[in-house]
Amino acid sequence: MSTAKIMQQGKVVPWLYILPALLVIVIFIVYPVVNTTVLSFRDRTGERPASIACIPGETCWGVFENYRYTLTNPEMVTALRNNALWLLVMVPLTVAAGLLVAVLADKVGYESLVKAVIFMPMAISFIGAGVIWRFMYAIEAGQANQIGLLNGILVKLGAQPVAWLSTAGINNFALMVVGTWLWAGFCMTILSAALKGLPTEVLEAARVDGATEWHLFWRVMVPMILPTITVVTTTMVIIILKIFDIVFVMTGGNFGTEVIANRMFKLIVTDKGRSTAIAVFLLILTIPLMIYNVHRFRQEEAMR
């Protein structure tokens, strides 16, 4: 932001412009953040302290009781483990897939068509995507007449059909395939824009020096778009921490596919204390990224 004065104005005028927006933000984001934090130390009704739920003789964290639930309850542990798995698998997968498509599509004559196809899932709802993939994974009793494509192929090849969504060990990855199908287009679009912004002279110079396409990619392109890769990665981390719709519509969090946000949703009505504690936990997980984003913003501003 420039610091030079553009036009003289009173001290009040700017606030008249920003106050309506600030007011809405305070009511709908700032106040709820405070209130949710307070509620996370209360019991299920939100009226008494959380410690009231303690049972004498059993482990209790006092007012942090809801956080004990968040961190140690078996279902929550499954959810935490799954979110970690999602992060470890899906962040690299979407970024890599996005980068791969961005690079490959750049080399063919029908680039915009390919990119539209890969990006299309972003335009539809996650719920709709869930329906699409429930149908892909559908399994019918008996060997013959599978109506889900994947099991149709398996049976055609002479294999047994697989219950993709209810078999532990497979189902989480089946869900991640859906996530990748959805988000790879997002990564591709941003990374593709960054690749197109690279100065052609640099790429040409490397080619003249005899660099292979493989070297060109790893030694020139990737280092030059590293800032963009970082942005895409942090964005994906935030998205995956909050992953909800896909799991809700495809498995409902059953069969060991629970995730943090789905747990929070399930408890909203029945247990405000635990539900808000999970929300606060989600917020805490995003704080490092929040700080990073603000830091990056300030750096960009300093360069303007």
Next chain:
Amino acid sequence: MKPFSGLNNFFRKLPVNLSVLVLAVLWIVPTLGIFITSFRSREAVRSSGWWTVLTPQSTEGQETYNQYCGECHGPDGDLIAEANLADPELVAKYPRSNRLLAMLRAEINGDPHLPDPPLPANPNEALDLLAPILTYMGTLAGSDSSGTVGLTLRNYADALVGYKGTQDYLTDCEQGVESALAKFDCNSSDLLNPEGMGQAFLNTLYVSIPSALLPILFAAFAAYAFAWMEFRGRMWIFALLVGLQVVPLQMALVPIAQIYSQIGLQSTFLGIWLFHTGFGLPYAIYLMRNFLGGLPREVFESIYIDGANHWTAFWKLALPLSVPAIASLGIFQFLWIWNDFLVAKIFLTTNPVLTVQITNLIDPRGGNWHILTGAAFLSFIVPMLVFFGLQRFFVRGLTAGSVKG
């Protein structure tokens, strides 16, 4: 010019082209599956995979059929009305080829049934010939009874009105089935049935349009101030907004639901508009301020020198110039809310939007894929139109900054 340079080039690029095409096909097949399924009848969806529609109808036995029967009965089997080989009832009389053989050995009007070429005298050889003919008659009968591949629009009618019975909505209405009549009027008013996708479509429109416009209105003013006004704490507040962009909206669900139930905004459209406005604002302000701040300084200086105040500069200069940013932001925000599930599920319980209505239609045992796929596609119509018509703006809105909560 080298004679093979074109060919060489083709083979050099082949791996890239192949991988790109494979990826594109992988990406499009899942959607294609439910698109095709949404046009298939309940029975067809249950009995065979959607991909069978793409494979040509089985032609097993066609050659033998044409050789022996085609001349008189015609290629489709229906040339002789009193002996229609495409009639399922007639075909059902011949479950095995020896029955067919007995019939063919009998004379018709004093002449052999098959004069030219005659059937082989050896029964086993004759039976070997008749089996493929029988198979092909089955194909003819099957394809005749349900049209060539059995496509229908009835699933969309079912989805629009929210039909949950055992036949389909139009059939129920024609036959006057009681359970259907209790729920439907069997006229166009059924399109607004609260359990249907038709009403959900209207609800979604009614949620999305104001929820997309309101944040832009608030954000435009704030963004102008952040870009072109000088005040204490400007940088500090704006950095805070950047941070707020990633606050998970889960943080607001319980407190806002409490407030809404106290002041009577629970399950109202106003309530959900305001919620989306609140969570859309940090990103909207960020995007618009970056756009406005990137406009040339001289333009603003000259209008100030001409004596315009901020109010005039905002309406006459900033707003018209930021139409591209507003379009990107508006389209992105509109689609984001159109596709939202969580907020609508919690704050709009009595007026389900499309995403919520789809989850209401899901049959855990998978017995209504024909309706569910139709419903899903109804919810895709607007996003697809926006996507293919305004892709440029949507992509820009989505990728201009970081991502909202």
